[in-house]
Amino acid sequence: MNNFRKILFGALVSLLLSGSCLLLVFHYTRTENVFADVLAVSFRTLALSLVLVVASWLVDAWRLRVLASAMGRKIRFWDAFKITVMGSFMAGVTPFDTGGEPLKVYYLHREGLSIGESTAVVALSAFLHATSRLLLWVFVPVLMLLTGLKWQLNPVVGRTLSVGVIVYLFFLGLLVTVTIWPEFAEIVATFICRQRVFRRLIPQTAVDKVLEKVRISARDFRDGVRRVKARGAYAFLASVLSLAYWLLVVSVPVFLLRGLGSDLPYLQVFSVTMTVYLVMAYVPTPGASGGAEAGSALFFSSLLPARVLGVFVFLWRVVTYYVTLAVGGSVVALETISWSLGKIRSEKS
Template sequence: MGGASPLANSRGARRPEQLKRGAFAAIVFSVLGLLTLVKISGGLDAWRDLAHIDPIMLGIAFGLIVLTWLFDSLRMRALVHSLGGSLSILEGMRISVMGAFVCNVTPFDTGGEPVQAYLLIDKGLTAGQSTAVVAVKAIMNAFARVSLGFAASAALLFSRSQWSLPLGMDIALSVGTTLYIIVFLFSLYLVFKPEKISVLVVPAVRNRFTMRFFKPETLDTALERIDHELREFREALQEFISNRRPALAAVLLLSYAAWIATMLIPAVVLTGLGLKTPYVQAMGVTIIFYLASAYAPTPGSSGAAELGFAALFSSIVPRAVLGLFVAVWRMITYYLNLALGGVLMALGFMRRGSGPPDRITRADNSDAM
């Protein structure tokens, strides 16, 4: 779990050059997806409507994404303060955006939580405590996503909406949703049974393959450090569960608030384009998309996100503006994070020098929520 976790420590670090390559790949895949949508939705002529988008609704959409950063900051702040650390709202928002940036440039959206865990170590927490903060936040976030996804599915079913999908897309949606739920349940199991992490980590760290490249003493030292961090992790989790339940409840409520804000963005964009928007249906389709696309293999789900989102909304958005709609949504929810997060990450690298950045983006596939 998290950047300071045993699983994370057993993996290689991502250097700034790797982040640059990831960002480049993400942009390439995203542009290819958008170009495909341009062709499908009638060419560049259809994009003239961008000049007529309601600036107030566009501003609201941008405000909603900023609101998600605020909610994420408040979640971290509540958990950090409950363990005796200190985190300001603005600093929490900075950590949130930087985590989103790394998430957007790593395959399967896996890099965000490790970055946040690393950055929280500077806020008065141990490595194990920062890992516990990020793990608990991720679990609460995933629980909110799954429960809202099920609620949306039920709402779409009982409302007898006209939402329909091709068979291939329907299968992909089902597979993606099932995979997300499996990973969520497994991560939840590890949170409540953290001692099981050792069962997974020891064979991964000390085996025939690693013994060829590292001295036994080196591997034993790594395992001792992992065991120490695991003890800190368990103690922090026990503190949350036993004595900090109000903080957990607040984090869960903030997770629901963050997802509702995210679900509103596409509906607000559609309204800004002058379309009659079925808000409940649009919000339901949005959360189902996020549930199913969580583990797309491209950096930031680029390419898959654009085409998948367009397919899901094709039943309620006219084809002529479908490409424009997806482009505006992606600009708000993805490119803004990519640009701002990239700037903050670059500033962080310049302040810290060449050493810490090698550790800052250790990826752990088990943590992506």
């Protein structure tokens, strides 16, 4: 019940922040009749955007299944899909997207993977997710140079981007460290447990159990990483799927802008979108709410007229975030109900 309340609270906070920031965007862009502007967008545009979002979920699920297969474990595609959308929902209602990975580890463990194997799958998935995002973003200036496209950054956008990149690289560095050197987690856990304040709060027997679990998980994680390295085809396919995921995600705003009458080149929208996602990665609010809306408006403000900007930010957020919350939340609810009913039946028998 407490977990349910935390999830519900996170969802309400994220929706409140998102809605409040959208109202501010509408105010500053002088968007007077949002619904009329939204209804003016063709059904085909909205449907295609939703298809791209669903396709990104399918690709993400495929990557999860490929990495599990690299561990020598088989999970059904439907189960991988459910884990993916549930993880996206939990990431969307927790600060820094921190709720997604633990949920994926839990459900992968329920599918027969060890805790270490589940952690390895999720960590490698996150590593490929982050590196492919950075790789595509770095590749953008090269493409723009070759095509002659230009994007002038105002001082505010430039400073925001600089801070976002620094924070992103810091956390990516930590992720790389844990992936290459799994024992790093054990070293950190041991250091924390040896602190005087920590030892006063938790009995030594409990500390020993925690450290033992960390050691076992680190060992299983190391073995999992080695299995993936030994099966290069799986690692290559997972990398390709990571790039495909981002190409699908980036295509959503392109089609939305086409539906709103904008003729911005694909590469220009691609570059700005990747920049927005790079900065959004470590916005500390649930699902990057508030920061996502403000960042989208800020980075696209120099490219779009005010009458288009507000509606575009609204549609982009609805299609990519609100729909994810609705679908992922529904799957989480159904899985929870199914688990509860199964537990009741087992207790009766």
